[in-house]
Amino acid sequence: MIVCSRCSKDNQDHYKFCLGCGAELPRVSGKPRSLSTDTPPGGSTGSGRSTNSPRSRAGQAEALASAPQMELEPTPMQAGPPSPVQEPRSDSLPAELAPLGAHTSPCPHCGAGVPENFRFCHVCGHDLHGEAGGEASADASADAPAERVSAPAVAEAPKPAGTRARLILIQPDGSEGEMFPLSAEPTLIGRSSGGIFANDAYLSPEHAEFRFEDDQLVVKDMESLNGVYIRIEPDVPIELFDGSIFRVGQEILRFDGPSAPEPAADGTQHMGSPHRGYLGRISLLIGRDSTGHSYPIPPQGIHLGRERGDVVFPEDGYVSGLHCRVHSEVGHLFLTDIGSSNGTFVRVSNESYVPQGTFVLMGQQLFRAEY
Numbered sequence: 001m002i003v004c005s006r007c008s009k010d011n012q013d014h015y016k017f018c019l020g021c022g023a024e025l026p027r028v029s030g031k032p033r034s035l036s037t038d039t040p041p042g043g044s045t046g047s048g049r050s051t052n053s054p055r056s057r058a059g060q061a062e063a064l065a066s067a068p069q070m071e072l073e074p075t076p077m078q079a080g081p082p083s084p085v086q087e088p089r090s091d092s093l094p095a096e097l098a099p100l101g102a103h104t105s106p107c108p109h110c111g112a113g114v115p116e117n118f119r120f121c122h123v124c125g126h127d128l129h130g131e132a133g134g135e136a137s138a139d140a141s142a143d144a145p146a147e148r149v150s151a152p153a154v155a156e157a158p159k160p161a162g163t164r165a166r167l168i169l170i171q172p173d174g175s176e177g178e179m180f181p182l183s184a185e186p187t188l189i190g191r192s193s194g195g196i197f198a199n200d201a202y203l204s205p206e207h208a209e210f211r212f213e214d215d216q217l218v219v220k221d222m223e224s225l226n227g228v229y230i231r232i233e234p235d236v237p238i239e240l241f242d243g244s245i246f247r248v249g250q251e252i253l254r255f256d257g258p259s260a261p262e263p264a265a266d267g268t269q270h271m272g273s274p275h276r277g278y279l280g281r282i283s284l285l286i287g288r289d290s291t292g293h294s295y296p297i298p299p300q301g302i303h304l305g306r307e308r309g310d311v312v313f314p315e316d317g318y319v320s321g322l323h324c325r326v327h328s329e330v331g332h333l334f335l336t337d338i339g340s341s342n343g344t345f346v347r348v349s350n351e352s353y354v355p356q357g358t359f360v361l362m363g364q365q366l367f368r369a370e371y
Helices: 054-066 134-143
Strands: 104-106 113-115 163-170 176-183 187-189 208-213 216-221 228-231 245-248 251-256 280-285 291-297 302-305 324-329 332-337 344-347 351-354 359-362 365-370
Touching: 163 208, 176 187, 216 228, 332 344
Parallel strands: none
Antiparallel strands: 104 113, 163 176, 163 365, 187 208, 208 216, 216 351, 228 344, 228 359, 245 251, 245 344, 251 280, 280 291, 302 324, 324 332, 359 365
16 A cells, blocks of 8 residues: 555555545555566576576567567467457556446546546546536547557646646755646635645745736735745845845845944944944844844855855755855845855745746745746
8 A cells, every 4th residue: 555645545556646635656666567678578487597698588589579469568479370359358457557446437637447436546646526527527438449558647737727837846856746837817825725735834824926917927925924935046146135034055044234223312322333344244043033143244245155155054954065145246235146056045025026947935845937
């Protein structure tokens, strides 16, 4: 049995998608069925002789060439003339396409036999309840081919009708995960959206809103607790303003401009007033209203990294050796990513454009916007 990591439902070993929520299931490890290996189709060699010899491989090739072929799976060599090809029986089908019970109907998406009480297809993950109704299902059944061949499930489902963009989940290893569609109408995303967002405790129930302005995608932070972050392009300076928040690896920092506190009513200045030569400071955020270490920004700017720079985070493996820099140009302060591996992210203060291919960080999940 395979236990779904999202909804904890038990699924058969040969299922590819969860019957409870439609999520893709991990593949069960095992030896792939292949006739190109040194092991003959019948299993072990029996005589103890190595099958790596040219004569053994030639014998296997000759046996395969003389065996009658079927569309579903190659059959063993038979003596005498080959028998005519017959309709494949359910017990000769691959496990993922074989009927699972007496009352099955073909999946309109991949043609696999699916029990009528299943909501999601166990082969391709298609939402069977999402069909228009019994009439559409009947049409799909009528159009289904009478004879199916073994074929892999589609690698990527087409965009649902009305979808203008999609958010593609980026896995920790850099591979692509699930996809969340965005329609032309404003779309609210958060923990209450369910699906890939339901189990992220760092997401607010209504975290962000995505909408289109003409052909541009826009994201708006719905006053979420932990914010929405946009990855900046390498070597492209982004201006920092008083109160700007940015993220380097797992470190969240805030820039504070050099504003001196107002003197007392009798004219006494506060001690610790900003030095005139400094451009401001960056502070490490350790809570919503609390900060940790602060680092002054001298006129020449500062570099941040894991191994080199003026500010280092040696225990954060997501920070590159030399990650980014904060510097001044023509009287303004800028943040520039200097080719880090995991990127530098700036928090959206209210709303921001999201260009094609931009990475968006919400909660603990990283997405890429495609449209």
